[in-house]
Amino acid sequence: MNAISVSDLTKTYGNGVEALRGVSFEVAQGEIFGLLGPNGAGKSTTVRILATLTQPGGGAAIVGGHNVIDDPAGVRRSIGYVAQASGVDRWGTGRENLVLQAQILRVPSGQIGQRVDELLAWVGLTDAADKLVNTYSGGMKRRIDIAMGIIHEPAILFLDEPTTGLDPETRAALWTDLDGLRRDRNLTVLLTTHYLEEADRLCDRLAIVDQGQVVVEGTPNDLKAAIRGDTVTLEVGESTAAARETLRGLDDVYEVIPDGGSVIANVARGAAAIPQLVTALERASIDVQEVTLSRPSLDDVYLQYTGHRFVPGEATGTGEEPRR
Amino acid sequence: MMTFFPDTYHLTLRHIRTTLRIPIWIFVTLTQPVIWLTLYGQLFQRVVEIPGFEGDSYIQFLTPGVIIMTAFFGSAWAGMGIIEDLQHGVIDRMLATPVNRASLIAARVVHASLTVAIQSIIIIVLGMVLGASVPGGVPGVLAILLLGALLGAGFSAISNGVALLTRREETLIAIINFFGLPLVFLSTAFMASDLMPDWIRFLAQGNPVNWAVNGARDAMVGENWATTWAYVALLSAFVLVAGFFSTQAFRIYQRSA
Numbered sequence: 001m002n003a004i005s006v007s008d009l010t011k012t013y014g015n016g017v018e019a020l021r022g023v024s025f026e027v028a029q030g031e032i033f034g035l036l037g038p039n040g041a042g043k044s045t046t047v048r049i050l051a052t053l054t055q056p057g058g059g060a061a062i063v064g065g066h067n068v069i070d071d072p073a074g075v076r077r078s079i080g081y082v083a084q085a086s087g088v089d090r091w092g093t094g095r096e097n098l099v100l101q102a103q104i105l106r107v108p109s110g111q112i113g114q115r116v117d118e119l120l121a122w123v124g125l126t127d128a129a130d131k132l133v134n135t136y137s138g139g140m141k142r143r144i145d146i147a148m149g150i151i152h153e154p155a156i157l158f159l160d161e162p163t164t165g166l167d168p169e170t171r172a173a174l175w176t177d178l179d180g181l182r183r184d185r186n187l188t189v190l191l192t193t194h195y196l197e198e199a200d201r202l203c204d205r206l207a208i209v210d211q212g213q214v215v216v217e218g219t220p221n222d223l224k225a226a227i228r229g230d231t232v233t234l235e236v237g238e239s240t241a242a243a244r245e246t247l248r249g250l251d252d253v254y255e256v257i258p259d260g261g262s263v264i265a266n267v268a269r270g271a272a273a274i275p276q277l278v279t280a281l282e283r284a285s286i287d288v289q290e291v292t293l294s295r296p297s298l299d300d301v302y303l304q305y306t307g308h309r310f311v312p313g314e315a316t317g318t319g320e321e322p323r324r
Numbered sequence: 325m326m327t328f329f330p331d332t333y334h335l336t337l338r339h340i341r342t343t344l345r346i347p348i349w350i351f352v353t354l355t356q357p358v359i360w361l362t363l364y365g366q367l368f369q370r371v372v373e374i375p376g377f378e379g380d381s382y383i384q385f386l387t388p389g390v391i392i393m394t395a396f397f398g399s400a401w402a403g404m405g406i407i408e409d410l411q412h413g414v415i416d417r418m419l420a421t422p423v424n425r426a427s428l429i430a431a432r433v434v435h436a437s438l439t440v441a442i443q444s445i446i447i448i449v450l451g452m453v454l455g456a457s458v459p460g461g462v463p464g465v466l467a468i469l470l471l472g473a474l475l476g477a478g479f480s481a482i483s484n485g486v487a488l489l490t491r492r493e494e495t496l497i498a499i500i501n502f503f504g505l506p507l508v509f510l511s512t513a514f515m516a517s518d519l520m521p522d523w524i525r526f527l528a529q530g531n532p533v534n535w536a537v538n539g540a541r542d543a544m545v546g547e548n549w550a551t552t553w554a555y556v557a558l559l560s561a562f563v564l565v566a567g568f569f570s571t572q573a574f575r576i577y578q579r580s581a
Contacts, residue, residue, distance in 0.1 A: 014580060051420045055579070076422045087417025089409075091342045103334045104423035106327075132345075148417070 034203035080149030139170035230270030335431030387451030389513030402480035403487030436480030460546030467543035
């Protein structure tokens with residue numbers, strides 16, 4: 001049986017915002033599954049429903065064998081939930097936070113002391129354990145959050161945007177921690193992120209969520225392999241529309257998408273195509289300032305399935321038709 | 325119910341710990357009663373000369389009033405803590421655990437009542453230093469602590485309920501400012517009942533603050549035990565109603581999340 005099974009979840013908030021429009025996916029035990037998408041795509045709403053914090057409008061969700069609607073108490077016993085907003089008590093010490101969390105998660109009192117010490121060591125906070133969390137750095141806070149999420153040794157852990165707001169160095173360190181989590185504890189992890197590289201680096205499988213729906217699901221490698229050819233980005237300044245028309249007519253060019261002052265061409269063989277693309281543009285009197293060739297990335301996967309570039313900070317809704 | 329008492333206990337300890345870590349809070353708690361008792365005591369000291377005012381010591385009259393006023397205001401602000409917890413995701417983090425839902429409110433109410441009891445003891449001692457006497461003795465003091473704690477429990481439950489419904493500090497501040505002083509002045513905290521205009525005396529009868537002040541004043545004197553217990557009963561009913569309101573507010577919060 002799958003650790004998490006979600007079918008056709010919908011949710012409309014009181015203000016009329018349709019956050020989810022039929023989200024479905026399955027997560028196997030021991031898997032790290034990512035929900036990738038921009039802010040407002042519906043990732044957090046999905047996780048909040050699975051953590052029993054909000055009720056779905058329709059559809060069903062089974063977490064750890066418990067139905068989120070009929071048996072929320074059963075779900076709560078099986079999960080750890082680390083919210084985007086942390087939820088740590090800033091005016092308590094790291095140790096106090098962990099002890100209280102263990103108490104309300106019904107960890108037997110005889111085991112709490114030892115488990116708290118072990119976890120503090122595991123997240124490298126033994127020395128800071130008795131300082132107020134308010135004095136912690138962003139990375140330390142995040143580590144105490146995660147320790148609180150697994151203090152009761154849950155089968156399933158939800159991480160909502162675990163690395164948002166962290167500097168790149170801290171983010172990389174946290175990725176290593178999460179790798180260790182998978183290796184040492186065989187946890188099922190559902191994480192949401194708006195960082196493509198994070199999803200690529202951490203997830204066994206992922207679903208791209210856009211405007212309240214899963215647009216595509218698979219392993220990062222499969223998703224990237226499904227993209228035909230290579231991506232060539234040509235910087236052409238003002239002339240994107242003309243450049244697009246010119247390149248579209250060429251052989252071996254599958255698609256051309258304008259992106260700011262550039263056009264992004266999806267071509268069969270990038271290295272061979274570049275001279276041809278540049279020559280064609282120069283014949284059309286379009287000045288090419290810069291050319292970059294890239295292998296397919298999740299960025300391209302995202303572009304292919306949603307029809308727009310991935311802009312983490314913005315809600316989507318550009319009105320472009322997805323190309324398939 | 326099996327989880328209610330341990331969860332409430334653990335969560336109450338968290339609130340107490342937090343409070344004890346705010347030095348300015350301790351300072352204000354200790355010094356504010358001194359200011360109230362000396363300021364009001366001096367300002368209104370000639371009130372006792374008004375014909376019809378029973379007794380001749382305004383400090384004697386004022387001490388139970390200041391105890392209850394402090395209990396009332398202290399607990400009315402209790403909702404600020406839950407708003408901070410809501411904003412920092414602490415409540416959501418706890419709601420994703422099997423923690424007893426009622427304990428999340430009860431711990432805050434217990435914390436407010438304990439705070440009130442400690443403040444009450446400080447004010448009684450201070451009142452005695454300034455010349456008040458407590459003929460009611462230990463039973464009187466215990467009854468005062470009970471009345472203050474009940475009032476504190478009721479108003480902290482209401483404050484938490486309003487906080488859960490509005491989720492904004494500004495709204496809670498406005499509501500407390502609107503109701504705070506009127507409820508104190510619609511009681512015998514500063515002025516004897518016999519000297520009140522009829523309409524104020526009438527409104528005061530339905531005011532929990534007034535019940536607590538009257539009960540505390542009777543308990544301090546150690547006479548009229550029957551009326552003291554009647555006020556304890558009234559305030560207990562008030563706590564039940566307030567507790568029901570706050571748990572309903574919590575349900576609404578969880579549904580609308």
